[in-house]
Amino acid sequence: MIVLTNVCKIFDGDKTPIVAVDNVSLRVERGQIYGIVGYSGAGKSTLVRLLNGLEKPSSGEVRVAGQDIARAGGEQLRRARLKISMIFQHFNLLWSRTVSQNIAFSMQIAGASKAAISQRVAELVALVGLQGRENAYPAQLSGGQKQRVGIARALANNPDVLLCDEATSALDPQTTDAILDLLLDINRRLNLTIVLITHEMHVVRKICRRVAVMEAGRVVEEGEVLEVFTHPRQEITRQFVRQVSQYQEIEQGFNPLLVRHLPGAILKLTFLGQSTHQPVVAELTLRYGLPFNILHGKMTHTANGVFGELWLHVPAGEAQLAEILADLAHQGVATEVVQHA
Incomplete structure (x- = not known):
């Protein structure tokens, strides 16, 4: 396309x-x-x-x-x-025209008939959920409603x-x-x-x-x-992904900065596909005889699927930590060492 x-x-x-x-x-x-x-x-x-x-x-x-x-x-x-239609950050509506008139504007420019315009406007008002607001002016609408008008207007000529x-x-x-x-x-x-x-x-x-x-x-x-979310390669991409992650963590009552005083290692595990169903923490505890403390966990939904993230604290030394990381990599679990002290 x-x-x-x-x-x-x-x-x-x-x-x-x-x-x-x-x-x-x-x-x-x-x-x-x-x-x-x-x-x-x-x-x-x-x-x-x-x-x-x-x-x-x-x-x-x-x-x-x-x-x-x-x-x-x-x-x-x-x-x-x-x-090729477009919608904008600041709506770009005609303030002297009603909702219906704003939606109809591009069709009028394109030379559509009055009957076709009337039918299409009614369809689009219903599609974007603005029934009952057809005769309102932009100044009488909320920001979300204004953007719905912008979307309807952009769809008017079947782009x-x-x-x-x-x-x-x-x-x-x-x-x-x-x-x-x-x-x-x-x-x-x-x-x-x-x-x-x-x-x-x-x-x-x-x-x-x-x-x-x-x-x-x-x-x-x-x-x-x-x-891209689970394996960002560039630093600029990692910054964007961290923005989303940090917002969600704080929103859900978890701030990684508040656990940085813990001795040992803090690990961030990312699960994708079949790895989300594995008893990873239980297996690590049995294999290494260490107390793996779960600090926080979450599932993130994208249009492509779901991935899980888990923050663990473990009082492991350098040699043990290297073995743990290799073990997790072998199981297909991406791991980031957030802290090691």
């Missing part, structure tokens, strides 16, 4: 050129929810503007639904953009691709989850390809199948969300 090949975007700077997107190649399959994550300045927003033709690449190829967006222009680009540029960043956590659930439902119902641009890794964890991590204009890591 979306294929980027060796894409670069360079802007003219005051003194030196600014490389916003640096040799990026990636592929998004039809019907997939794909996340692109990175901090401010990583190149995410420039990348999404390349996908809908608002920016032209300095080099490389951008293809969406078989259309060469990088080289399209005029009427050809206008028709292509009808199939093939929905681009979401920081679409939940202006929302509170509870509303964010509700909007993500709505996007997931839309993806399942319509088989719509969705690209999420975000700096919030929990957004990626909740609904994305694959994720690309951007830093300084480059994609530094890419893969299935479950694999």
Whole structure:
């Protein structure tokens, strides 16, 4: 559905050129929810503007639904953009128009008939859960309701691709989850390809199948969300994963910093697949004759599946710890030594 090949975007700077997107190649399959994550300045927003033709690449190829967006222009680009819709962080609604009128706007521009517009607007109001608010103005809506209008408006012309540029960043956590659930439902119902641009890794964890991590204009890591969460290779990716983990740990009443005074080793075990069903702690206790104290445990759900994490304290010396780590690795359990004193 979306294929980027060796894409670069360079802007003219005051003194030196600014490389916003640096040799990026990636592929998004039809019907997939794909996340692109990175901090401010990583190149995410420039990348999404390349996908809908608002920016032209300095080099490389951008293809969406078989259309060469990088080289399209005029009427050809206008028709292509009808199939590539976008929702924004700050909603971008027309404040003088009602909910129904905002949703209808893009269809009016496209030249749809009044009857078709009326029917489609009713369908979309029901799809995004805004029944009874059709005649309300944006100033009368909550942030979540405004974003629902934005989603409905983006779906009005039956797009093939929905681009979401920081679409939940202006929302509170509870509303964010509700909007993500709505996007997931839309993806399942319509088989719509969705690209999420975000700096919030929990957004990626909740609904994305694959994720690309951007830093300084480059994609530094890419893969299935479950694999990236359990085996992050780059430091920038580990920072994002730690953000989600630390938030969940504190939310669930566990702060790793509060147990750093314990002598011995603190281990973080990550279980995936069949390893989640193994009596690992019991086997370690019997094999090594050491008291393995469970500090905290949790299960994390992603769109690709579930993985478990377990924090253990064990008063083990250097030699014993090396044996324990080798034993866990042999059982397919990823282990991080959080502390060893």
